[in-house]
Amino acid sequence: MARRSFVAGNWKMNKTPQEARALALELRAGLEGWRQGDVGVFPPYVSLGVVTEALKGTPIIVGAQNVFWEKSGAFTGEVSAGMLAASGCACAIVGHSERRQYFGETDETVNKRLKAALAQKLKAIVCVGETKDERVGGTTQQVVKRQVAGAFAGLKAEEMAEVTVAYEPVWAIGTGLTATPAQAQEVHAFIRQLLAERFGTGVADSLRIQYGGSVKADNAKELLAQPDIDGALVGGASLVAKDFVAIVKAAK
Numbered sequence: 419m420a421r422r423s424f425v426a427g428n429w430k431m432n433k434t435p436q437e438a439r440a441l442a443l444e445l446r447a448g449l450e451g452w453r454q455g456d457v458g459v460f461p462p463y464v465s466l467g468v469v470t471e472a473l474k475g476t477p478i479i480v481g482a483q484n485v486f487w488e489k490s491g492a493f494t495g496e497v498s499a500g501m502l503a504a505s506g507c508a509c510a511i512v513g514h515s516e517r518r519q520y521f522g523e524t525d526e527t528v529n530k531r532l533k534a535a536l537a538q539k540l541k542a543i544v545c546v547g548e549t550k551d552e553r554v555g556g557t558t559q560q561v562v563k564r565q566v567a568g569a570f571a572g573l574k575a576e577e578m579a580e581v582t583v584a585y586e587p588v589w590a591i592g593t594g595l596t597a598t599p600a601q602a603q604e605v606h607a608f609i610r611q612l613l614a615e616r617f618g619t620g621v622a623d624s625l626r627i628q629y630g631g632s633v634k635a636d637n638a639k640e641l642l643a644q645p646d647i648d649g650a651l652v653g654g655a656s657l658v659a660k661d662f663v664a665i666v667k668a669a670k
């Protein structure tokens with residue numbers, strides 16, 4: 419089945435609002451007229467407003483790097499899905515490995531964040547992936563299976579229409595080590611099979627699975643040519659407009 423590509427830039431904790439606006443304007447110019455795939459950028463919370471404004475009238479979606487599950491209240495430092503939606507956000511990343519590694523994110527909290535995002539009509543990118551020790555220890559499939567089951571617990575098939583999965587091997591994120599196209603394809607196909615078992619082949623065939631982990635302009639084409647790789651979640655290379663534009667345009 420032909421799936422539309424989706425390339426997303428995770429800016430992580432980079433760029434002041436002024437710098438974020440400048441990058442958004444560069445992307446706007448670089449992707450002028452590009453309609454062959456979906457593109458999203460995920461700036462820090464404080465830059466969501468300026469980036470949304472800078473990209474107004476373009477098909478580039480703006481999303482948040484995280485979302486909290488409660489609606490409002492005494493949760494210092496958190497931002498709710500409703501607040502994101504009201505700020506022009508269209509999407510949220512949940513379960514990024516840096517959140518799991520440094521901020522105690524678990525499969526259960528990923529599930530709560532995902533449900534909160536979907537309840538506010540946000541799209542979501544759900545990240546899964548194994549660490550280096552898990553890959554070396556031969557437990558990649560076991561880990562990914564647990565993460566997929568945890569993230570999507572209690573979800574209905576129709577809710578999956580707004581979900582993208584990002585397979586991001588932790589050992590490849592920000593390290594310059596990229597999974598080979600064959601390694602990535604193997605896990606993508608496995609994830610699609612898990613989704614088919616859980617939600618049926620209709621959902622599994624239409625859901626997009628991005629690859630993430632040191633995607634660059636020079637390796638994007640080969641990765642994105644794999645049958646089950648439908649786009650990319652890009653960290654470092656999304657901070658340089660010409661590199662990100664090249665990755666977007668490498669998508670099938």
Ligand code: PEP
Pocket residue numbers: 428430586590591592593594630631632633651652653654655
């Ligand atoms: C990411 O942040 O999701 C990521 C894949 O980072 P990088 O492209 O820098 O490895």
